Amino acid sequence: GDSVTQMEGPVTLSEEAFLTINCTYTATGYPSLFWYVQYPGEGLQLLLKATKADDKGSNKGFEATYRKETTSFHLEKGSVQVSDSAVYFCALTNRDDKIIFGKGTRLHILP
Amino acid sequence: DAGVIQSPRHEVTEMGQEVTLRCKPISGHNSLFWYRQTMMRGLELLIYFNNNVPIDDSGMPEDRFSAKMPNASFSTLKIQPSEPRDSAVYFCASSPTQRVKEAFFGQGTRLTVV
Numbered sequence: 001g002d003s004v005t006q007m008e009g010p011v012t013l014s015e016e017a018f019l020t021i022n023c024t025y026t027a028t029g030y031p032s033l034f035w036y037v038q039y040p041g042e043g044l045q046l047l048l049k050a051t052k053a054d055d056k057g058s059n060k061g062f063e064a065t066y067r068k069e070t071t072s073f074h075l076e077k078g079s080v081q082v083s084d085s086a087v088y089f090c091a092l093t094n095r096d097d098k099i100i101f102g103k104g105t106r107l108h109i110l111p
Numbered sequence: 112d113a114g115v116i117q118s119p120r121h122e123v124t125e126m127g128q129e130v131t132l133r134c135k136p137i138s139g140h141n142s143l144f145w146y147r148q149t150m151m152r153g154l155e156l157l158i159y160f161n162n163n164v165p166i167d168d169s170g171m172p173e174d175r176f177s178a179k180m181p182n183a184s185f186s187t188l189k190i191q192p193s194e195p196r197d198s199a200v201y202f203c204a205s206s207p208t209q210r211v212k213e214a215f216f217g218q219g220t221r222l223t224v225v
Binding site: 032034036041042043044045046049089091093096097098099100101103104 | 115142144146153154156159161166167202204206212213214216217218219
């Protein structure tokens, strides 16, 4: 079945560092891909999405590009802030209505 | 819209007791999901409904868990009897009718079974 694999955390970076969180997927057909973010004590919220190959999703300085050839959707940000500390989830939806999440990557940003 | 509303926000109960978690999805959304989140297992999909009909309940851990969606604006997740290993944060999420299904999450119910 469809699945999402993302790098295990925690990831600890200093403020203004470059961030990459890797995500790869296994799916038939052409899934839609998402990154969600979860701040402490809250539910998940959508960060960005891409619906077809080579699409780039972006929001709040974060970017991810849908790479069908490598089945990847890596999350990047050029300069992280302390306020970016959270748990990040990669996810996909496919032909059915199910939303499949990766296990999440905890990010700590040090001032 | 107020978003997805879950109640209660926190629940502490004794082992063996029945627990009922409640969810009000966003009006107009046709899909509803129940997830469980723990440190060990991460985010697990328990069950999801489409147009009030359960589509996939393969994630429900065992017969002690049951979920209902009697109408488009309300769903419950019941655990009977509860056990300490059920302690987790339970999230409800809803999604509109469209090909790209973005999920909108509630703030979760933190369940502690002692």
